[in-house]
Amino acid sequence: MFDVKRIRADFPILNRKVHDKPLVYLDNAATTQKPRQVIDALVNYYSRYNANIHRGIHALAEEATMAYEHVREETAQFIHAPSSRSIVFTRNTTESINLFANAWGRSNLKPGDQILLSEMEHHSNLVPWQLIAKATGATLAFVPVTDEGRLELGALDRLLTPRTKLVAITHMSNVLGTINPIADIAQAAHRVGALMLVDGAQSVPHLPVDVQRLDCDVLAFSSHKMLGPTGVGVLYAREELLESMDPFLGGGEMISDVQLTASTWNEIPWKFEAGTPNIADVIAFGEALAYLHRAGMSAINAHERELTGYLLKRLSEVDGVTLYGPRQLSERGGAVSFNLNGLHPHDVGTVLDAEGVAVRAGHHCAKPLMRHLEVAATVRASVYLYNTTEEIDRLIEAIRATQAFFARSAHAKV
């Protein structure tokens, strides 16, 4: 049984008040709150076994190395990767994608090659490819988005050609909540010999994700969007891909031997982890994974689906609300974008904040999608395992208060 009350008790921040009102935190697609277990892991590491890893021969270094490498195993299990050798720790999803774009792209892309993206990508799965396309002479193509906020999969046949070397698409849109059928897209990509990269920043925290079932070659995601600390990202890539790639950053840890003019590389995955990594936060990320595993990703997903259904229903009852993204709960996650008639999202966000409700207002790092929706920005409420229907009621009350607040100038025409 999914016990939200018990879960909430693990998150100290959920007790705080904002502007004298109990915090309602609905900005989980931006970053999630951290349970006590994750915070304790950080304190414990720095209090008990802080040391640099992989080189010390003393007890602390040994303990820290074990703990760090154990999280690599846990991460592999979490996404059902066949081996922890295919897990590289980075700073965030953005760095994971940049790492792959550079280390793979620079030696595998040439003029005439094509990278297929979609119109709903976060800038982090768009700008790295613009850079690498410019550097290699490859071109970019885009799967269009329909008016309902889905990918136009019918266009895949036309867009996928033998020139397509990579398909890089988000698993779940951070703006629309749309869940894309990655397994189908991966199959189509592989048919033309292209690799499949998945931006999992929004999906891995919320859905059971199995890289073998999705049959993706690369998956990128971030710790901080799944109860873990900031400063830790994950790049999963099939072992043979990592083996074939040149390093991204050079320096300590990633070498096998160094001479003055040339070096040889460490084994994967360490070949891609130059310099002292974010040891403490990776170790605390392990606690986040354990927490999610205990709660159960299927149970979390079921809880969020119920919340999302309630959120969509309550929002659609409010006059003057425009909702974006698919309505079908089976096709979407818990990031819900909307706008209030005649009001800019930033004004809405400011008044909601005064009511203690934290949402995101802006373009969500997805400007091409905003242009497609013909809006400058949206308000986005996004749920996680600790949210409740009562909090959604608080959001709806705050939305009504916002509308009343801006309607108060009685002589003004809107």
Add this chain to the structure above:
Amino acid sequence: MVEQLDELYREVILDHFKNPTHTGELPEAQVKVDGANPLCGDELTFHLKLDAGRIAQVRFKGKGCAISQAAASMLATQLEGKTTAEAQHLIDALKRLMQGQEPNPSIDLGDLEALAGVRKFPVRVKCAALSWNVVEQGLKANAGD
């Protein structure tokens, strides 16, 4: 908090937002300048028609939040009739206002005085400041021609 909100969105600000003055374009304008807040998507274009060192006419177009659009409307009102030097003094006074410094009593801020409440919302200061930053940029470019 509600009092602070009322101070941020003073009635005069909401009036300018809902019924902005000086909107449109001036094809003959010597100063045509636009700007945006890339993080929130506020956009403004200002056209200033100069006549013997004075700002004879101002028109603006834009989209964005209530603060950015009201500030543009209020600024346009206040700029008309000023010399470019006076306009710069007004802009300097507005910058001081946002930094919480004492306003210079010799400079009439007009309705723009209502923007004082924005100071308590640091993330929104850039919304208000977009209008005068854009105008300042346009005036400087024009002076440099």
